[in-house]
Amino acid sequence: MANEVKELPEKFIGSFKLSRSINWLLRKMISFASVTKVFSHSDETKGAYNLCNLSSKKDAIYKNWKLEEEFQAEGLDGKMHKIKFDFDPATESLKETHIRIDDPNDHGETYTYTVDGDTLALSMANGKISCKRYFIRE
Numbered sequence: 001m002a003n004e005v006k007e008l009p010e011k012f013i014g015s016f017k018l019s020r021s022i023n024w025l026l027r028k029m030i031s032f033a034s035v036t037k038v039f040s041h042s043d044e045t046k047g048a049y050n051l052c053n054l055s056s057k058k059d060a061i062y063k064n065w066k067l068e069e070e071f072q073a074e075g076l077d078g079k080m081h082k083i084k085f086d087f088d089p090a091t092e093s094l095k096e097t098h099i100r101i102d103d104p105n106d107h108g109e110t111y112t113y114t115v116d117g118d119t120l121a122l123s124m125a126n127g128k129i130s131c132k133r134y135f136i137r138e
Contacts, residue, residue, distance in 0.1 A: 008049055012039050012094055012113065016120040016135030037120065037135055044106045049085070051096075072101065073097060079103075 042048035099108035118137035
């Protein structure tokens, strides 16, 4: 990235619950009945963050990660992933990338978050498939 950013803007910190105003077909693209995303500052590591993906099927909790640093953790699919978060100040977006460790041909998924007021927009992409979800700050 052209601009070195070492801190996530405060507007990304908080708990966001899936908005039910999205049409049914788009909601079905990802089958979780209820999803809440909670971004927070780490209490354990200075300059680090936590992301809790809370769902009715399975939770994925990523603790003590730092921007631009890759780490390994279990994804929602139960497999180990290489995960990295990057913030782009030009687009004010947070990008989360996942690549499955046990699959050398995995192209991975990209999750891009933006915040507009109390709405967290999540754009997901895997190959040619993409969708968008919206969450409302709680």
